[in-house]
Structure formats: structure tokens, C-alpha cells
Amino acid sequence: MHSISLKSFVDCNNGESRHTSLPNRLSFAGGDFPVRFLNCRDHDGWRRRRSCRIIARASERDGGAGAGAEAGGAAESQSQQNASSFFARSQTYALMRQQMELAAKSEDYKEAARLRDSLKSFEEEEPVLRLRALMKEAIADERFKDAARYRDQINEIAPHYLLKCSSDATTLGIRVQVRSVYIEGRSQPLRGQYFFAYRIRITNNSDRPVQLLKRHWIITNANEKSEDVWGIGVIGEQPVILPNNSFEYSSACPLTTPSGRMEGDFEMKHIDKVGSKTFNVAVAPFALSTFGDATDNI
Numbered sequence: 001m002h003s004i005s006l007k008s009f010v011d012c013n014n015g016e017s018r019h020t021s022l023p024n025r026l027s028f029a030g031g032d033f034p035v036r037f038l039n040c041r042d043h044d045g046w047r048r049r050r051s052c053r054i055i056a057r058a059s060e061r062d063g064g065a066g067a068g069a070e071a072g073g074a075a076e077s078q079s080q081q082n083a084s085s086f087f088a089r090s091q092t093y094a095l096m097r098q099q100m101e102l103a104a105k106s107e108d109y110k111e112a113a114r115l116r117d118s119l120k121s122f123e124e125e126e127p128v129l130r131l132r133a134l135m136k137e138a139i140a141d142e143r144f145k146d147a148a149r150y151r152d153q154i155n156e157i158a159p160h161y162l163l164k165c166s167s168d169a170t171t172l173g174i175r176v177q178v179r180s181v182y183i184e185g186r187s188q189p190l191r192g193q194y195f196f197a198y199r200i201r202i203t204n205n206s207d208r209p210v211q212l213l214k215r216h217w218i219i220t221n222a223n224e225k226s227e228d229v230w231g232i233g234v235i236g237e238q239p240v241i242l243p244n245n246s247f248e249y250s251s252a253c254p255l256t257t258p259s260g261r262m263e264g265d266f267e268m269k270h271i272d273k274v275g276s277k278t279f280n281v282a283v284a285p286f287a288l289s290t291f292g293d294a295t296d297n298i
Contacts, residue, residue, distance in 0.1 A: 086158045087222055089126060090258035091189050094290040096122065098184040128158050129291065160222075163261055165293045167284035173206030174241075174268065174281045182290045189258070196288040197252045200234075202266070202281075204241040211240045212247070213278060214267040222257035240271060258290040 100115035123129050135150035154161055166179045180198040187194045204210055215234055220226040232238070239247045253262060263285040270276040287293070 086128060086161075087258065090222075090290050093119075093122060093126070094182070094184070094187060094189040094194065094258050097182075097290070098187060098189065101184045128154055128161055131157075132161075158259075160259070160261060160287065161289070161291075163285060163287040165287045165289055167263075167286040169282045169284035170205070171281040172279060173204065174210060174266075175201075175203040175205055176266070176281060176283050177201045177203075178262075178283060178286050180262070180286055180288050182288070182292060183252070192256045194255045194258055194288075194290065195252060196255065197250060198262070198286070198288075199248065199250045200283075201246055201248045202239075202241060203246040204243050207243050208270045208272050209240060209242045210268045211238060211271050212266050212268050213238055215264065216267070217253075217262055217264040217283075219253060219255075219260065219262050221255050221260040234266075253288060255288060260288045261285050262288060 096115060096119050100112050100119065103109075103112035103115060131150045131154045135147050135154070138144070138147035138150060151162065165181070166177070168175070168177045170176075178198055178200050180196050183195045183197050202212070212233060215229075215231050217229040218226055219229060235249050235251060237249075241247050262283075264283045265280040266283065267278050268281055269278040
């Protein structure tokens, strides 16, 4: 689990990801959906039959899953089951999105349309996505008690899901905005490989020029396994940012789970005075999610 530049992120994947596909049928949300094998032409001109296997989980309704649950170990066990079920559904969702992209690239538009419709059905039945839609509707209607109830139900199923795929924080006049996105084409869900790109904008709203010296990331996957990553500068640079100016760059992060989160800080210093002390600029937590969210791009 490393944070790498977008160029390296593109180059580090070989052609093996082109040989994955869906099984003959995919089950979720209480129904079966037929799936055909795809024949696509690789870069070397050969046509190969794609084959893979998906383990699908039927989506769960929220009524009564926690009814009568006992305190202590029973509640913890239910929480673990919810998290495990959400993890499996996230894998299924990621696989379907990847296969839709592959079908479109191979110009099998009928298959791409079928997968698109299946994804729409999945999104309508997936408990977390359904609860999110209900929560947004309740907020819009000012039914805040209902919104709080939906929020609590989401937290029971996927504790970190409500974390946005973007963040915005300011430290000593230095503003850091981040936006992440899941990249289906560079992921291999069957192998537990999920790639996320993120774009960062650093804006100097202070009246002093600063230089970014180092970076520090804390990367946490869906299993709550964290890794600290340190490095000099960003994408091979230690940029100087003048007052009222911005610096932007893109990078990427691979995960072994369909979701996770990142946070960290940049070590900077003012360069208008010799001997200025360094200071840390916070990067607020943001999600890495195959589901994404409704936040607009920065």
C-alpha cells in the first residue's frame, strides 16, 4: 500500500487485468442477472476468452437486522457481519463497474448497456446507497430525526462510509483541498487490487511565500490496517507557493480493499526569512471508495 505518482500509477499495471470477466450469472438484491463472456482484442491482436468468478451477496434490507440484538458480544458480532457483508457487496459493485468499462472498450455496447442497468438495480437495492438516498431526501424535507436515523443505520453497516471522497482544511493560511476517485480500469478486484487516484490543490492564502518540503500520509484500508508513508516533496518536486497562488498535482494509491481513507500533512517552511522554522499543514481525512459520493470536483 503506497502512494505513487499518477504516471507511475498508470505504468505499474500490466496487461493481466485484461483477462478478467464475469461469470454466467450474477446474483444480488434478491435476483439473478445473466452475464455473458466477452471476447476482446488485446494489444497483441489475439482474441481471448475472458473468465473469472464473482462471489455475489444479496443485498440486505434494514428492517429488523438489529431487532432484539443483545448487548455486548452479540452487538459486536452483528457489526462485524454487517461490515463483512458490505465489504463483499463493494467487491461485487467494483467488478460490475470494471466489466461495464471493458464491454464498452470492446464495443460490445449491448453488454455494456445490460451491465449499466444491472448496476442501476444494484444501486437501488444496496442498503448503504439506499439509506444515503433516504437521508438526503429527509434532509431536503427538513425531517432531521429521520435523517439522523438513516445516518445511524449507515454507520452500523459501514462505519466509515459517510466520510466524503474529498476534504478541505486550512493551516496557517495554507489551504489543502483533496478529491479522490476510483479507477476501474487499473483495478483487479478478483485479486484484491483497487486503485484510487486523487488530486490535490494547495493554495497559499497567507502573505508569505512557502515551500513544501516533505509529505506524510496515513493510509487505512477497510480492515482498519494503517500504514504511514513519508517522502520528500510531492511527485518529485518541492514546490514554492507564492501568496495568492496555488499548486496542483495528481497521484494515486492502491488498496487491498474496496474502500479506505487517507489523511496526513505536508511539512513546509516560510522562505522569506533565513532560518524560518518548519510547520505542518494538515490534509484532512478523505475516503477512498468504489461507491464514491456526490461531492463535486474541486
